[in-house]
Amino acid sequence: MARIDASPDPLPRDDPPPGPVDLTVVLCTFNGAPWLPDLLGSIAGQTRPPDELVVFDDASDDASVAIVEAFAATVPFEVRVQVNDVRLGSTRNFAAALAESRGRVIALADQDDLWYSHKLALLLWEFDRDPTISMVFSDADLIDESGQELGRRLWDTRLIGRTLRRHAVVPEDLFARRALTTGCTMAVRRRVIDAALPFPDLLDDPRAVMRHDRWLSLVAAAVGTVRALPDPLLGFRVHTAQETGVLVGSQLPRAMWSAARKVGRSTAAPAEHRVRAAQLQAAAARAELVGDFHEAATLRTIAEHQSQRALVGTPGHGPLAVLRSAAHGRYRGDPLSVLAAGADVARSLSPLHRRGDTAAANAAAAADEVAAS
Amino acid sequence: MTGLVDERRTNVLMVTDSLAVGGAEQVAVDLANTLDRDTYRIRFCATRAGGPLAARLADDVETIVLNRPTTWDVGGLLRFARLVNSTGTDIIHSHGRGTLRFVALARVLGLIRAKHVFHDHFGWLNLDRNAGLDLRVALQRGTDAYLGVDSRLCSWAVDTAGMDPRMTFLVRSGVDLSRFEAVEPIDLRERFRLRDDQVLMIMLANIRHPKDHPTLLRAVAELPVDLQDRLKVVVVGATGVDPAYQAGCEAMIVRLGIERCIEIYGRSEQPAGLLAAADAAVLSSKNETGPLVVLEYMASGLPFVATDTGEITHAVRGLGAGFVPPPRDHHALADALAALLRLTPEERAAMGQRGRELAESVFDQHLVTRGVEQIYELTLGLRDATDLVLPEALGSTTDARPRPVPA
Numbered sequence: 001m002a003r004i005d006a007s008p009d010p011l012p013r014d015d016p017p018p019g020p021v022d023l024t025v026v027l028c029t030f031n032g033a034p035w036l037p038d039l040l041g042s043i044a045g046q047t048r049p050p051d052e053l054v055v056f057d058d059a060s061d062d063a064s065v066a067i068v069e070a071f072a073a074t075v076p077f078e079v080r081v082q083v084n085d086v087r088l089g090s091t092r093n094f095a096a097a098l099a100e101s102r103g104r105v106i107a108l109a110d111q112d113d114l115w116y117s118h119k120l121a122l123l124l125w126e127f128d129r130d131p132t133i134s135m136v137f138s139d140a141d142l143i144d145e146s147g148q149e150l151g152r153r154l155w156d157t158r159l160i161g162r163t164l165r166r167h168a169v170v171p172e173d174l175f176a177r178r179a180l181t182t183g184c185t186m187a188v189r190r191r192v193i194d195a196a197l198p199f200p201d202l203l204d205d206p207r208a209v210m211r212h213d214r215w216l217s218l219v220a221a222a223v224g225t226v227r228a229l230p231d232p233l234l235g236f237r238v239h240t241a242q243e244t245g246v247l248v249g250s251q252l253p254r255a256m257w258s259a260a261r262k263v264g265r266s267t268a269a270p271a272e273h274r275v276r277a278a279q280l281q282a283a284a285a286r287a288e289l290v291g292d293f294h295e296a297a298t299l300r301t302i303a304e305h306q307s308q309r310a311l312v313g314t315p316g317h318g319p320l321a322v323l324r325s326a327a328h329g330r331y332r333g334d335p336l337s338v339l340a341a342g343a344d345v346a347r348s349l350s351p352l353h354r355r356g357d358t359a360a361a362n363a364a365a366a367a368d369e370v371a372a373s
Numbered sequence: 374m375t376g377l378v379d380e381r382r383t384n385v386l387m388v389t390d391s392l393a394v395g396g397a398e399q400v401a402v403d404l405a406n407t408l409d410r411d412t413y414r415i416r417f418c419a420t421r422a423g424g425p426l427a428a429r430l431a432d433d434v435e436t437i438v439l440n441r442p443t444t445w446d447v448g449g450l451l452r453f454a455r456l457v458n459s460t461g462t463d464i465i466h467s468h469g470r471g472t473l474r475f476v477a478l479a480r481v482l483g484l485i486r487a488k489h490v491f492h493d494h495f496g497w498l499n500l501d502r503n504a505g506l507d508l509r510v511a512l513q514r515g516t517d518a519y520l521g522v523d524s525r526l527c528s529w530a531v532d533t534a535g536m537d538p539r540m541t542f543l544v545r546s547g548v549d550l551s552r553f554e555a556v557e558p559i560d561l562r563e564r565f566r567l568r569d570d571q572v573l574m575i576m577l578a579n580i581r582h583p584k585d586h587p588t589l590l591r592a593v594a595e596l597p598v599d600l601q602d603r604l605k606v607v608v609v610g611a612t613g614v615d616p617a618y619q620a621g622c623e624a625m626i627v628r629l630g631i632e633r634c635i636e637i638y639g640r641s642e643q644p645a646g647l648l649a650a651a652d653a654a655v656l657s658s659k660n661e662t663g664p665l666v667v668l669e670y671m672a673s674g675l676p677f678v679a680t681d682t683g684e685i686t687h688a689v690r691g692l693g694a695g696f697v698p699p700p701r702d703h704h705a706l707a708d709a710l711a712a713l714l715r716l717t718p719e720e721r722a723a724m725g726q727r728g729r730e731l732a733e734s735v736f737d738q739h740l741v742t743r744g745v746e747q748i749y750e751l752t753l754g755l756r757d758a759t760d761l762v763l764p765e766a767l768g769s770t771t772d773a774r775p776r777p778v779p780a
Contacts, residue, residue: 122775125775129525132659132701134701168533169501171500224701290588291588291625294618
């Protein structure tokens with residue numbers, strides 16, 4: 001519609017101009033020399049280039065740092081490079097890099113991808129169009145090592161395509177239950193970074209690692225609205241050396257069959273649920289700190305559900321308890337949640353778990369709660 | 374029911390769930406009161422229950438309450454169809470998605486043939502932008518025109534629910550200016566023993582989580598001490614509706630040490646009188662599609678700080694009527710509060726005056742209603758789409774979405 005006319009009279013200014021850094025790209029590198037030239041070229045070729053690029057290299061052995069430094073000399077925006085003395089791992093490295101970012105909006109980059117030229121412009125447009133949005137993430141096309149399209153989308157290979165295409169905005173309880181995002185498809189508002197940092201130590205718990213992108217999503221959904229864009233905004237490279245892989249071709253059914261066979265035989269599940277519960281409690285604490293009491297309560301409810309799942313198979317937590325919990329809607333109604341409920345029923349019937357020591361489980365849960373707090 | 378078929382005028386039936394105090398209901402009442410009486414004969418149907426807003430309806434608006442107890446109440450549906458058909462209703466103007474489903478069902482079942490204009494006030498865009506089968510059918514088969522109070526709603530209607538873009542209109546809410554004229558101020562300065570140099574700032578918002586009082590509290594806590602000393606925020610709105618949230622806010626006030634800056638007034642039946650007594654106004658909502666209250670601030674001639682969450686704040690951003698920081702950002706809200714507190718009384722008055730002028734020139738309910746009347750005429754086939762001359766508060770949004778660059 002037509003813009004409402006501005007007043008011709010001199011009036012106090014009510015729309016302060018944006019700061020010098022409006023849009024930051026945060027990139028973490030580790031031995032990424034084979035792919036970095038493609039990624040950096042695609043960032044330089046954006047129709048809306050970033051105002052700054054923050055690069056944290058995790059002690060690479062190859063030419064990654066030299067490539068970035070050479071790139072810095074050729075672009076009009078500021079490039080800040082930091083090389084870690086010791087290897088932090090990608091989640092800690094991202095935490096450190098995010099802490100150095102200055103933008104109002106921060107987009108995350110992985111070293112091996114190829115961004116489409118309108119990626120940053122579209123992400124920024126979504127933020128400007130709707131001030132309530134705290135995070136935007138998109139889909140991606142899968143590409144092979146040479147950059148050729150594989151004809152598949154990232155969301156579909158993770159079995160989340162149908163869910164996300166039905167949710168233009170993604171409710172926080174979905175993030176609390178499942179990993180839905182990949183860092184390189186995301187951009188967040190500054191307030192998400194403020195609420196998410198410092199990352200809690202229990203993200204690194206080997207029993208249930210939570211990567212930086214899932215933590216950021218969880219916090220973003222608790223302190224704002226998360227928008228899922230079905231547009232593919234980058235080529236997501238599939239190769240053997242990548243840290244966050246995808247399953248393509250026959251790998252997917254094989255992995256699902258393997259997971260199904262493990263149901264009821266794994267003894268790791270209770271510990272994993274306890275750690276997840278503690279991580280959710282940590283996110284709830286962040287939301288509560290900024291006054292998002294309602295969102296914090298939602299996270300605590302799901303954390304409690306995770307704690308209950310940890311006890312499945314112990315006395316009083318048999319198949320009937322699982323079914324009762326499902327009847328109360330604690331598993332949501334989507335297919336993967338139905339599978340989760342089925343897995344818990346199977347686990348509750350498994351002799352391995354029925355031998356479980358309730359007292360030990362409770363003690364472990366209490367220890368995790370302490371760690372979370 | 375006293376109304377007979379009025380063949381000289383177009384018969385309009387305004388439909389809401391109830392006549393309780395709420396944004397959608399207020400808009401429906403304001404529209405009913407300002408439609409042109411020479412052209413339109415207006416009835417008002419509350420399908421579930423009456424309420425206090427009935428007293429605000431003009432005397433010539435016939436009110437019917439159907440008392441339907443459930444969403445899919447067959448008896449209520451039949452009573453509604455009888456009402457529509459017996460009064461020769463030409464246009465049904467429904468408000469709210471529950472009412473939409475009810476009216477559209479009657480249309481899809483062939484119980485009524487009147488044209489249906491749906492007015493969408495949905496306020497939970499931050500949580501839900503899906504369109505289930507029921508909504509898609511209701512809009513595509515049971516609705517002739519869609520009026521969204523927010524451009525994001527209009528985008529949703531077209532992109533997600535499949536509404537015809539030619540019959541989808543952005544209709545920003547209007548305000549009945551007469552409610553804010555010649556109002557007797559309620560003396561809050563005396564009640565709270567304010568010094569002359571203290572700025573009395575009102576926040577009209579029930580104590581519920583969408584209003585995001587914690588961000589306001591954190592912003593006040595971040596102000597320099599000299600500005601805190603000059604500020605008194607009075608929160609006016611229903612208490613006790615969300616006890617856990619309210620307890621969290623009260624604990625936060627103590628934890629942040631800002632007790633002297635904040636007063637919880639509670640519910641008031643005279644918001645216009647309270648606004649008339651204030652120096653400025655504030656709204657810290659995390660998500661709104663209106664919000665109507667910002668129009669009330671402008672109608673009262675108050676400079677304001679209101680988070681940029683809805684169509685009204687979006688429309689007046691940068692026009693000198695108030696400060697519009699992003700939502701859920703206490704740093705930005707603190708900056709805006711500080712900027713307002715640092716204005717001289719004359720500058721504050723100029724800003725408030727600019728808001729009042731905008732309310733009169735853009736958001737006056739009579740102007741908005743003239744635009745809605747044009748949409749009625751279009752829906753009835755009495756006007757061509759090319760003849761629409763919509764006022765500034767109405768229109769369609771331009772989509773400048775960045776697209777891929779061709780290889």
